[in-house]
Amino acid sequence: MTDNTRPPRRGRRPAPDNERKDRVIQTRVPRDLEDTLRNAAERQRVSVSHLIRHVLEDTFQLVDNIVADSASLMGNVSRDARRLAATARGQAAATPVPRQEQSGDAASAQLETVDAWQAVIINRPGHCLQCGTALARGQHAYRGLSAQPGAAPAWLCEQCLQEL
Incomplete structure (x- = not known):
């Protein structure tokens, strides 16, 4: 009759998986x-x-x-x-869509992508994302800064920024 049991291990018992240390990787270096x-x-x-x-x-x-x-x-x-x-080609630059034409969900989703607001002086006309007020060249406004690649520009007028 053959015995399939293992002989007892010498030394301490192995630690449970959740208590084991990180894995070891070895390599040769000059x-x-x-x-x-x-x-x-x-x-x-x-x-x-x-x-x-x-x-x-x-x-x-x-x-x-x-x-x-x-x-x-x-x-x-x-x-x-x-x-x-x-x-x-002589085409005019596209201007942002005023908020009245955007759904409330789209505007709030766009605001969620903003990490910080930077005070700027407008060069190209645009619209405030919150109230839809036209932002003219030379006017002070705030541009939303986002870490998301390709995020649409978010603009706020001074009054809407104070209301945030």
Whole structure:
């Protein structure tokens, strides 16, 4: 008769999955890179393992930010190129739709994309997103700043900004 039970393990019992440490990844590096890593870790008073973990996390975050910024830049460049092409063809630049013609949901959704308001002097005519007041060239107003690529410009007159 064969016994399919495992022999008892020596040493301590394995920790439950929820208490186990992070995963280990090993790699070979040249001696000069090892020296550089050890020196940098010593200067920062962390272990080499922690230094490498932080460098990897920071690198991935940096790459993600660059990709997001590039997408935003690409959207801005494309928009500007379309405007220049329209101007070259003699077409007038499109003006924002007054709020009376926008649904309340669309205007509030547009306001939700705004991270901050920047005081500006209007160059192209537009309309206040809240009240629909015409904003003329040379008038003081506020432009909504958004981190969302391709977000439509949001404008507020001084009175509506004070009411926010």
